[in-house]
Amino acid sequence: SQTIHQWPATLVQPVGSPLSLECTVEGTSNPNLYWYRQAAGRGLQLLFYSVGIGQISSEVPQNLSASRPQDRQFILSSKKLLLSDSGFYLCAWTPPWGGGQPQHFGDGTRLSIL
Amino acid sequence: GESVGLHLPTLSVQEGDNSIINCAYSNSASDYFIWYKQESGKGPQFIIDIRSNMDKRQGQRVTVLLNKTVKHLSLQIAATQPGDSAVYFCAENNNFGNEKLTFGTGTRLTIIP
Numbered sequence: 001s002q003t004i005h006q007w008p009a010t011l012v013q014p015v016g017s018p019l020s021l022e023c024t025v026e027g028t029s030n031p032n033l034y035w036y037r038q039a040a041g042r043g044l045q046l047l048f049y050s051v052g053i054g055q056i057s058s059e060v061p062q063n064l065s066a067s068r069p070q071d072r073q074f075i076l077s078s079k080k081l082l083l084s085d086s087g088f089y090l091c092a093w094t095p096p097w098g099g100g101q102p103q104h105f106g107d108g109t110r111l112s113i114l
Numbered sequence: 115g116e117s118v119g120l121h122l123p124t125l126s127v128q129e130g131d132n133s134i135i136n137c138a139y140s141n142s143a144s145d146y147f148i149w150y151k152q153e154s155g156k157g158p159q160f161i162i163d164i165r166s167n168m169d170k171r172q173g174q175r176v177t178v179l180l181n182k183t184v185k186h187l188s189l190q191i192a193a194t195q196p197g198d199s200a201v202y203f204c205a206e207n208n209n210f211g212n213e214k215l216t217f218g219t220g221t222r223l224t225i226i227p
Contacts, residue, residue: 006157032213043203043219044158051212090157094213100146100165101213103205105157 002027006091006106014114019064019078021109023091026072031093033074034103035066038088050074051096086113126224127194135221137187137204144206148215149178149189152201161189161202191223199225 003026013019025031032051036044046059048066056066063082067075074091088110092103127133139147145166150158164171164178164187171178177190187204201222205215 034214044217046214049212049214057212092157098211098213100163100207102148102160102163103213103215104160105150107157108155110155 002093002104004091004093004104004106006089006109008109009107010110010112012112012114013081015083016080019076019081019085019111021076021089021091021111023074023076023106024072025074025093028072028093028095030071030096032096033068034092034094035074035076036090036092038090038108040088044090048076081113083113086111123219124222124224126226128226129196130193133191133194133198133223135189135191135202135204135223137189137218139185139187139204139206139216141206141208141216142182142185144208144216146207147178147180147187148205148207149176149187150203150205150217151198152203152220154200158203194223194225196225196227199223 006023034049035047037047038044048058050056050068053068053071064078088108090105090108092105094101094103148163149161151161152158162173162176162178164180169180175192179188191198201220203217203220205217207215
C-alpha cells in the first residue's frame, strides 16, 4: 500500500533562517506531488505541484521554493523565512494516471516563525 | 475567480443524529468532487468522492449528493459518533491532467454527547 511521510512534525524557526521540509511517498511510482499551506482555521492553499522529477509549478508568488530531486521526494525550501511563512504545511500525492483522483495527504508540518 | 465555499462554518449535532454539511461550487466545468475530514493537528483524510455523471454516492455511514443544476454538494453522515467531530472540506477538480483541487474553507462539525 502507499504511504506518505512528512517531517519534521513541528518546527520553530527564527525570522531570516532557512527552511527545508521533506515529503516522501512509498509504494507508487511517478506520483503527482503537491505542497499546501493552511492558516489556522482556514482552508488549504496550493503552493506548488509537480508531475515529475525536476518539474515544479508554482501557484502563488511567495518566499518559498520547491524541488523534486527524486521521483518520490518533494522538498519545500526557503532561503530566509518571514513571519508570514508560519502555518501548517501539507504534502499530498495522487497517482499519475489522472482521470479524477483524490489527493492523499501527509500529517503535515506545523511551522512557527519567531 | 472560481471558488468552493461552504454555507455554514460550524455545525453542532447530537450524538446519534444525522448531520448534513453543505458546499457550493462555482465552476460549472468541475467534473470531480471530494469530501475530506481533518482532525486537529492532522492532514485531511479522504472520505468519499463523486463524479459529475452521478448525483448520489454512498459509503459507510456517509452519502454525498451532487446537484449540478444549482452547483451544490452535500455530505450526509448518519448516526453521528464522537469520532466524527472534525473539520470537513469539500474540494473540486476541473483539471484531470494535474489533478489540482480547489478547496472550500471548511465546516467544523461538533458532536454533542
